[in-house]
Amino acid sequence: MKETDLFVGWEEDDERPRMGERGGMGRIARVVPESHVDGVFDYLVPERWRGELTIGAKVRVSLGRRMVCGYIVDWAEEGACGRREGLKEISGIADSVYHLPAVLVEMAQWIAEYYCAPLGAVMRCVLPQVVANERGPLLRLRVELVRCWDAEAVEREGALRSPQQRAALSFLKERGGAAWIHEAIEQSGVRREVWRRLEKKGWVRIFAAAKGRETWGQVEGIRGDGVELNAEQRAALQAVFAEGKPVLLWGVTGSGKTEVYCEAIRRVLEAGQSALVLVPEVGLTPQIMARFQQRLWEWRESLAVWHSYMSDGERYDAWLRIKRGIARIVVGARSAIFAPMKDLGLIVVDEEHEQSYKNEECPNYHARDLAVWRGKRERARVVLGSATPSLESWYNAQRGKYRLVELKKRFGGQALPVVHVLDQRRTKGALIHPMLKTAVEETIKRGEQVILLLNRRGYAPVLQCEDCGEVVMCPHCSVALNYHRAREKLVCHLCDHQEERPPACRACGSVKLRLAGAGTQRLEEAIGNLFPAARIRRVDADSMRRKGAFQHALRAMEGGEVDILLGTQMIAKGLHFPQVSCVGVIHADQALHMPDFRAAERVFQLITQVAGRSGRSDRLGEVYVQTNTPYHSAIQLARHHDYRGFVEEELEFRRALNYPPWTRAVLITFSGPVEEKTRWVAEQINLRLRERLVKCAVVPEAPSPAPIHKVKDRYRYHIFIKTQQVRQTARELRDVLSGQTWPDGIRCTVDVDPYDLL
Ligand code: ADP
Numbered sequence: 001m002k003e004t005d006l007f008v009g010w011e012e013d014d015e016r017p018r019m020g021e022r023g024g025m026g027r028i029a030r031v032v033p034e035s036h037v038d039g040v041f042d043y044l045v046p047e048r049w050r051g052e053l054t055i056g057a058k059v060r061v062s063l064g065r066r067m068v069c070g071y072i073v074d075w076a077e078e079g080a081c082g083r084r085e086g087l088k089e090i091s092g093i094a095d096s097v098y099h100l101p102a103v104l105v106e107m108a109q110w111i112a113e114y115y116c117a118p119l120g121a122v123m124r125c126v127l128p129q130v131v132a133n134e135r136g137p138l139l140r141l142r143v144e145l146v147r148c149w150d151a152e153a154v155e156r157e158g159a160l161r162s163p164q165q166r167a168a169l170s171f172l173k174e175r176g177g178a179a180w181i182h183e184a185i186e187q188s189g190v191r192r193e194v195w196r197r198l199e200k201k202g203w204v205r206i207f208a209a210a211k212g213r214e215t216w217g218q219v220e221g222i223r224g225d226g227v228e229l230n231a232e233q234r235a236a237l238q239a240v241f242a243e244g245k246p247v248l249l250w251g252v253t254g255s256g257k258t259e260v261y262c263e264a265i266r267r268v269l270e271a272g273q274s275a276l277v278l279v280p281e282v283g284l285t286p287q288i289m290a291r292f293q294q295r296l297w298e299w300r301e302s303l304a305v306w307h308s309y310m311s312d313g314e315r316y317d318a319w320l321r322i323k324r325g326i327a328r329i330v331v332g333a334r335s336a337i338f339a340p341m342k343d344l345g346l347i348v349v350d351e352e353h354e355q356s357y358k359n360e361e362c363p364n365y366h367a368r369d370l371a372v373w374r375g376k377r378e379r380a381r382v383v384l385g386s387a388t389p390s391l392e393s394w395y396n397a398q399r400g401k402y403r404l405v406e407l408k409k410r411f412g413g414q415a416l417p418v419v420h421v422l423d424q425r426r427t428k429g430a431l432i433h434p435m436l437k438t439a440v441e442e443t444i445k446r447g448e449q450v451i452l453l454l455n456r457r458g459y460a461p462v463l464q465c466e467d468c469g470e471v472v473m474c475p476h477c478s479v480a481l482n483y484h485r486a487r488e489k490l491v492c493h494l495c496d497h498q499e500e501r502p503p504a505c506r507a508c509g510s511v512k513l514r515l516a517g518a519g520t521q522r523l524e525e526a527i528g529n530l531f532p533a534a535r536i537r538r539v540d541a542d543s544m545r546r547k548g549a550f551q552h553a554l555r556a557m558e559g560g561e562v563d564i565l566l567g568t569q570m571i572a573k574g575l576h577f578p579q580v581s582c583v584g585v586i587h588a589d590q591a592l593h594m595p596d597f598r599a600a601e602r603v604f605q606l607i608t609q610v611a612g613r614s615g616r617s618d619r620l621g622e623v624y625v626q627t628n629t630p631y632h633s634a635i636q637l638a639r640h641h642d643y644r645g646f647v648e649e650e651l652e653f654r655r656a657l658n659y660p661p662w663t664r665a666v667l668i669t670f671s672g673p674v675e676e677k678t679r680w681v682a683e684q685i686n687l688r689l690r691e692r693l694v695k696c697a698v699v700p701e702a703p704s705p706a707p708i709h710k711v712k713d714r715y716r717y718h719i720f721i722k723t724q725q726v727r728q729t730a731r732e733l734r735d736v737l738s739g740q741t742w743p744d745g746i747r748c749t750v751d752v753d754p755y756d757l758l
Pocket residue numbers: 227228229230233251252253254255256257258259260411
């Protein structure tokens with residue numbers, strides 16, 4: 001089979017297409033075409049398919065002069081203003097395996113409403129492009145082991161007396177459990193019929209799969225020993241299955257949350273259902289996957305990953321495996337919330353406070369919130385886990401919307417690391433405080449590992465004139481250019497503009513230009529000078545451009561080939577290295593000075609997370625936090641591991657200023673090439689919004705220049721709205737903005753529950 005046509009029913013042939021599970025009633029279907037951002041179009045359902053098409057069905061329709069595929073999202077009222085007239089018919093239906101589950105269509109509609117986004121844009125986000133396309137990628141037959149096969153078991157069972165069949169299975173086993181069938185036939189010399197016979201007996205599975213995915217079935221992990229949950233963990237597990245409420249599982253790093261997830265997953269799988277696990281960073285997936293494989297060994301063949309670095313082929317296969325119910329545990333990043341799970345029984349959101357769950361483009365959904373929505377809609381259990389729950393979730397737990405469950409201690413009773421706060425102002429310009437230097441030295445001497453975090457890439461964040469103080473700015477954005485040593489260039493982190501280092505100050509002509517501040521490249525250099533014998537590895541967006549570089553670095557770290565791992569927040573989270581006993585954070589207060597009401601929360605989380613990297617096995621970890629504001633309460637509370645103290649104080653602060661979670665926020669951004677026009681449009685819209693939003697008791701703030709006023713030559717204005725009735729506010733906003741035409745290249749975006757306020 002070279003390529004399969006996904007569609008049936010192009011011509012009036014007799015063969016009826018297989019339909020979705022639920023019969024629909026409509027005569028007119030509302031269809032979102034796959035390639036169209038905003039459009040929802042009506043089509044007649046041909047007589048012969050009536051009552052059989054369902055919401056979510058993938059159909060083929062003509063749009064303008066083209067034939068495109070699309071998805072049925074709703075039924076339209078008949079007769080309303082003579083609508084049947086002139087409507088075209090649906091011309092084809094795809095096999096039901098390509099249909100979108102109805103719950104995802106419903107979710108898309110909910111997202112479109114709540115997050116003020118066009119339904120078409122949401123649908124394109126819900127469906128991977130390669131699945132939405134009319135023809136999937138090139139398909140070939142693949143053969144995969146169904147059970148983990150070992151020679152002895154087979155002998156004992158006496159199931160396979162045929163040497164050919166045994167040869168076939170050994171071949172597959174050697175290949176890691178799966179192969180393309182034409183290669184299998186060629187290389188093993190086992191004929192096609194034999195493979196088919198094995199399939200009939202249930203030893204292997206043969207199916208069409210996309211190219212570019214050669215690795216399934218390869219089991220990297222190892223079988224883990226069974227664990228027995230302790231009393232706290234058992235109570236947590238019970239809570240997960242007790243009520244219909246989401247559980248907020250609050251436990252310090254190393255308290256055994258992951259073991260609770262695994263037990264919950266096991267239960268759900270044993271009940272014949274499936275489980276979805278969201279993890280924040282894609283980079284974590286290899287480590288996390290190995291962990292799930294170990295713990296859920298008997299289910300390892302039902303495991304699938306989902307993240308944004310997958311090839312089209314991999315994505316296509318994964319989607320179909322999930323849809324068919326072959327993959328029943330899905331571990332993935334943010335977009336895995338749209339996985340077409342069969343009989344969803346459990347959703348886990350690990351590190352629920354992580355900002356990477358928020359999609360920073362349209363639709364600006366938050367995967368944790370969608371998890372709660374989806375859990376409710378599909379009656380699946382929901383667990384949100386974190387050592388430092390977001391204030392939103394904490395507040396929801398206090399209000400009884402979630403059930404709070406706490407794991408109080410690190411498993412095995414290990415002590416939390418000792419956190420030292422060091423005053424960066426006293427280092428006389430040195431990047432590393434003498435105390436941290438000594439600690440690093442001693443750690444390496446003991447043969448242990450160090451992690452150093454500096455949340456800024458590049459060499460130096462600014463090039464500054466010593467005479468007049470002028471900083472070299474990006475010509476297209478209102479931010480300073482960063483100096484990158486390797487490229488010997490000044491680089492803008494917003495628009496990627498690059499330029500040579502200027503010989504003299506553009507303002508005063510002075511040649512005394514100084515690189516001020518530090519990024520990871522400068523830290524790497526400084527560390528190299530301090531510890532010339534140490535093996536150092538840098539991890540940031542620049543050093544990790546190559547595919548697989550991150551995993552490579554992690555493996556080197558695991559294998560003990562690295563003494564000091566330094567980098568941006570990429571290394572702060574979720575990673576587990578038992579040999580790390582010393583962690584340093586440089587410029588820990590950097591994020592505190594952002595114009596963002598979540599600044600303190602971020603700093604607290606970052607310090608706590610990174611501290612959690614230290615001392616995870618039998619040794620006591622030490623953490624050094626260098627900061628210019630050593631007495632800031634977020635830093636002091638993090639030092640004492642006092643999350644409760646922190647949230648109480650922070651909630652009070654938010655209440656005083658009427659910020660989330662006490663209210664909901666909506667951020668409207670206007671951007672345009674001409675500053676005055678952009679501001680003028682923002683002001684006009686603001687006037688109209690003021691009228692409309694009176695009903696929701698909302699007064700939008702006057703438009704103000706965004707903190708980063710110019711990005712890529714576009715000027716930006718913000719309107720910040722606080723509201724208690726977010727859905728109604730969103731509805732009014734949609735109403736006002738959708739009828740609007742935007743002059744002069746001005747664009748307007750709406751972000752509900754925004755995280756990025758810059
Ligand atoms: P968290 O997810 O909260 O960071 P983990 O689940 O990773 O914590 O647990 C920390 C360590 O303790 C892991 O090595 C884990 O295997 C171990 N552990 C947790 N619970 C148990 C248990 N009930 N029995 C044995 N080991 C456990």
